[in-house]
Amino acid sequence: MAGSVHFSGVRTPLLIKKSCFSRFPSLSKSSxxxxxxxSAVSSSGLFAAFGDGCRRRVLRVGxxxxxxxxxxxxxxxxxxxxxxxxxxxxxxxxxxxxxxxxxxxxxxxxxxxxxxxxxxxxxxxxxGKTTNKLLLAGEKAVSCGVSNASEIDELSLVKELHLRTVQELGLDSSVISGHLEELEQLLKGIAMMKELTLRTTDYLVSFxxxxxxxxxxxxxxxxxxxxxxxxxxxxxxxxxxxxxxxxxxxxxxxxxxxxxxxxxxxxxxxxxxxxxxxxxxxxxxxxxxxxxxxxxxxxxxxxxxxxxxxxxxxxxxxxxxxxxxxxxxxxxxxxxxxxxxxxxxxxxxxxxxxxxxxxxxxxxxxxxxxxxxxxxxxxxxxxKTRDMSKAVLTSIVLKRNVTMLDIVSTRMLGQFGFLAKVFSIFEDLGISVDVVATSEVSISLTLDPSKLWSRELIQQELDHVVEELEKIAVVNLLQHRSIISLIGNIQRSSLILEKAFNVLRTNGVNVQMISQGASKVCSSCSCLLIISLDDIILLSSD
Ligand SMILES: Nc1ncnc2c1ncn2[C@@H]1O[C@H](COP(=O)(O)OP(=O)(O)O)[C@@H](O)[C@H]1O
Ligand SMILES: N[C@@H](CC(=O)OP(=O)(O)O)C(=O)O
CATH class of the missing domain: 3.40.1160.10 (Acetylglutamate kinase-like)
Structure with missing residues (x-):
C-alpha cells in the first residue's frame, strides 16, 4: 500500500431524529x-482573567x-x-x-x-451500572405495554439499589423518592408512546x-x-x-x-x-x-x-x-x-x-x-509534556467490531475529486470516519460507530453507504475487524513496528490495513493495525 496516511479526526455530523418531546408533557423536565x-453561539471570544491572589489560577472566560x-x-x-x-x-x-x-x-x-x-x-x-440498566429499561418500555412498565426488571433493580443504599447510609428515602416516582412515570410514558427518542433517552439516564x-x-x-x-x-x-x-x-x-x-x-x-x-x-x-x-x-x-x-x-x-x-x-x-x-x-x-x-x-x-x-x-x-527519553511503547489499545471499507475508484489513475466525493457521501449520511489509508486509486477506511451511542451501525445504514459509494467506486465491505493501536515514542516508531510485526508474523496474523499518525509537536505517535476478528481471538488467547 503506497502513501499510507492517517486522519484520526475526520468526523461528520450526527443525524438526529426529530424529537417528539414537546408532545409529551409528562417527560418535559425543563422547558x-x-x-x-x-451568547453560546455568538461568543465574542474575548477573554477575561482574574486570579485568586495566592494561587496559580487564571480563570479564562470566553x-x-x-x-x-x-x-x-x-x-x-x-x-x-x-x-x-x-x-x-x-x-x-x-x-x-x-x-x-x-x-x-x-x-x-x-x-x-x-x-x-x-x-x-x-x-x-x-x-454502578445504573446507566446501562436505565437504557435497557427504556428499550423494554417501548414494547412492554403501559400496564407492564412498572414491572420492568431493570427499574426494580435501580429502585432496589438506590433505596437500599439510602437505608444503609441511614438517610431518609425522601432524598430520592421523588426521582424514583418520576422515573416510573417516564417509563410508563415511553410505553404509552411506544417510542424512545434520543432526547428522552438522555432524560431517562439523567436520573x-x-x-x-x-x-x-x-x-x-x-x-x-x-x-x-x-x-x-x-x-x-x-x-x-x-x-x-x-x-x-x-x-x-x-x-x-x-x-x-x-x-x-x-x-x-x-x-x-x-x-x-x-x-x-x-x-x-x-x-x-x-x-x-x-x-x-x-x-x-x-x-x-x-x-x-x-x-x-x-x-x-x-x-x-x-x-x-x-x-x-x-x-x-x-x-x-x-x-x-x-x-x-x-x-x-x-x-x-x-x-x-x-x-x-x-x-x-x-x-x-x-x-x-x-x-x-x-x-x-x-x-502537557513529559520526559520521552526512555519511552518506547506506552500503551496498546484494542478496538473491536470495527467495520472497514475498501473503495477503489472506477475511473482512471490521477482523477481529482475522488477523495472529496467519498467523504461527502459520509458527511451526507452522518457517519463518522475513523482511520483512513489511501493510494493513487483506492482508499481504505474504518467507520466509527461511537457517535451512534451504544449500538453498532445497523446493516441498513451500511447497505446505504455501500450503495452510494458504488456509484463512483468498487466497494468491498469487511465487518468484524479489530484495530490494534500502538501508542508510543515517535522516535522509536520503527522499533515498535518491528516488534509488533514480529509477534503478528509468529502467530500467522496478516495485517489488512496500517496507518500511522504522528504529531511533530507532541513526540508521540500511534500506529494502527487493522486485523480480522479471528486473528484478534488468536492473539488474545496466546
Ligand atoms: N488502558 C486502560 N487502562 C486502565 N483501564 C482500562 C484500560 N482499558 C480499559 N480499561 C477499563 O476501564 C475501567 C475504568 O474505567 P471506568 O469503568 O470508566 O471507570 P469509572 O466508571 O469508575 O469511571 C477499568 O476497570 C478497566 O477495566
Ligand atoms: N453514568 C454515565 C457517565 C459516566 O461517566 O459513567 P462512568 O464514570 O461510570 O464511566 C455512563 O455510564 O456512561
Whole structure:
C-alpha cells in the first residue's frame, strides 16, 4: 500500500431524529430556554482573567461582553470580601465503579474528607451500572405495554439499589423518592408512546446521576461535612442539542464558574455535581456528553474554575499499558501527555472519555487518574509534556467490531475529486470516519460507530453507504475487524513496528490495513493495525 496516511479526526455530523418531546408533557423536565443561549453561539471570544491572589489560577472566560462584564464585576466584588477565604482547589470525579454500593459511598466520603484540605469540587457518575440498566429499561418500555412498565426488571433493580443504599447510609428515602416516582412515570410514558427518542433517552439516564449526587450530598451532610448538590444542567452546563453525544459550549465556563464560585464565597459547602449531564442550548432539555462523560464534566469544571488539579478516580491503578480485561498483568503508566491520553481514549481505551483532555489541555491543568479502591497507588499523572527519553511503547489499545471499507475508484489513475466525493457521501449520511489509508486509486477506511451511542451501525445504514459509494467506486465491505493501536515514542516508531510485526508474523496474523499518525509537536505517535476478528481471538488467547 503506497502513501499510507492517517486522519484520526475526520468526523461528520450526527443525524438526529426529530424529537417528539414537546408532545409529551409528562417527560418535559425543563422547558425553559437558557438565558444566555445567544451568547453560546455568538461568543465574542474575548477573554477575561482574574486570579485568586495566592494561587496559580487564571480563570479564562470566553463569553459575550455582557456576561463577561458581570463576571468581572462580581469577581472584583467577591475578591474584596474574601481576600483571605480559601478557594476551591481541585476537582475529584468518582465513576460508577467507585460508587457501586452504600459501602463504596462511605469509602468515597472518607476519601473526600481525608482530602478536604484540597477543597475539592466532587463530580459523580451514576451508581454502578445504573446507566446501562436505565437504557435497557427504556428499550423494554417501548414494547412492554403501559400496564407492564412498572414491572420492568431493570427499574426494580435501580429502585432496589438506590433505596437500599439510602437505608444503609441511614438517610431518609425522601432524598430520592421523588426521582424514583418520576422515573416510573417516564417509563410508563415511553410505553404509552411506544417510542424512545434520543432526547428522552438522555432524560431517562439523567436520573442515575441526579440520584447518586443527592444520596452522596445527603450522606456528607449527615456525617457533619457540609455539602451542596448541583444538577449540572441547572448550573450552566450548556451543550449542543446532539442528544446522547452533546458537546459542551464555551458559555459553560463562565456560567459554571460564576455559580460555584459565588455559592462557595457566600456559604461554603462541598459542591457535589452530577457528571455526564448538560442542557441543550436550543431545546433547554437535558443532554448527555456521551458514555463515560463524567470525566469531561470534571475537566470542564477544572477549566471553569482554573483549579490546580483534576482527579479522576477509577477502579484501576491509573491508565494501564493495556485493557486489564484483555491482559491482566497490564501495568500502570506513571506519566502521560494530554495528547497521548486523548489518543488512547479516542482509539477505544475505556478508561477516559475521548473529549475529556480538551478542557484540561486548554487550561493546562494536570489530570491525575487514581484508584478509589487503592488510594495509596500513585496513579497516572497527565500533563502537557513529559520526559520521552526512555519511552518506547506506552500503551496498546484494542478496538473491536470495527467495520472497514475498501473503495477503489472506477475511473482512471490521477482523477481529482475522488477523495472529496467519498467523504461527502459520509458527511451526507452522518457517519463518522475513523482511520483512513489511501493510494493513487483506492482508499481504505474504518467507520466509527461511537457517535451512534451504544449500538453498532445497523446493516441498513451500511447497505446505504455501500450503495452510494458504488456509484463512483468498487466497494468491498469487511465487518468484524479489530484495530490494534500502538501508542508510543515517535522516535522509536520503527522499533515498535518491528516488534509488533514480529509477534503478528509468529502467530500467522496478516495485517489488512496500517496507518500511522504522528504529531511533530507532541513526540508521540500511534500506529494502527487493522486485523480480522479471528486473528484478534488468536492473539488474545496466546
Ligand atoms: N488502558 C486502560 N487502562 C486502565 N483501564 C482500562 C484500560 N482499558 C480499559 N480499561 C477499563 O476501564 C475501567 C475504568 O474505567 P471506568 O469503568 O470508566 O471507570 P469509572 O466508571 O469508575 O469511571 C477499568 O476497570 C478497566 O477495566
Ligand atoms: N453514568 C454515565 C457517565 C459516566 O461517566 O459513567 P462512568 O464514570 O461510570 O464511566 C455512563 O455510564 O456512561
Amino acid at each position: 425553559n430556554l437558557i438565558e444566555f443561549a445567544a 463569553c459575550k461582553k455582557g456576561v463577561e462584564a458581570v463576571l468581572r464585576e462580581e469577581a472584583s466584588e467577591n475578591e474584596s470580601s474574601d481576600d483571605n477565604a480559601e478557594k476551591l482547589a481541585c476537582v475529584m470525579k468518582f465513576g460508577g465503579s467507585s460508587l457501586a454500593s452504600a459501602e463504596r459511598m462511605r469509602e468515597v466520603a472518607d476519601l473526600v474528607l481525608q482530602l478536604r484540605d484540597e477543597r475539592p469540587v466532587i463530580v459523580l457518575s451514576a451508581m 442515575g446521576e441526579c440520584m447518586s449526587t443527592r444520596i452522596f450530598a445527603a450522606y456528607l451532610n449527615k456525617i457533619g461535612a457540609k455539602a451542596r448538590q448541583y444538577d449540572a444542567f441547572d448550573i450552566g452546563f450548556i451543550t449542543t442539542d446532539d442528544f446522547t453525544n452533546a458537546d459542551i459550549l464555551e458559555a459553560t465556563y463562565p456560567a459554571v464558574a460564576k455559580r460555584l464560585y459565588n455559592d462557595w464565597i457566600n456559604d461554603p459547602a462541598i459542591p457535589i455535581v452530577t457528571g455526564f449531564l448538560g442542557k441543550g442550548w436550543k431545546s433547554g432539555a437535558v443532554t448527555t456528553l456521551g458514555r463515560g462523560g463524567s470525566d469531561l464534566t470534571a475537566t470542564a469544571i477544572g477549566r471553569a474554575l482554573g483549579l490546580q488539579e483534576i482527579q479522576v478516580w477509577k477502579d484501576v491503578d491509573g491508565v494501564l499499558t493495556c485493557d486489564p480485561s484483555i491482559y491482566p498483568r497490564a501495568l500502570p503508566v506513571p506519566y502521560l501527555t494530554f495528547d497521548e491520553a486523548a489518543e488512547l481514549a479516542y482509539f477505544g481505551a475505556q478508561v477516559l472519555h475521548p473529549q475529556a483532555m480538551r478542557p484540561a489541555r486548554e487550561s493546562d491543568i494536570p489530570v491525575r487518574v487514581k484508584n478509589s479502591y487503592n488510594p495509596e497507588a500513585p496513579g497516572t499523572l497527565i500533563n
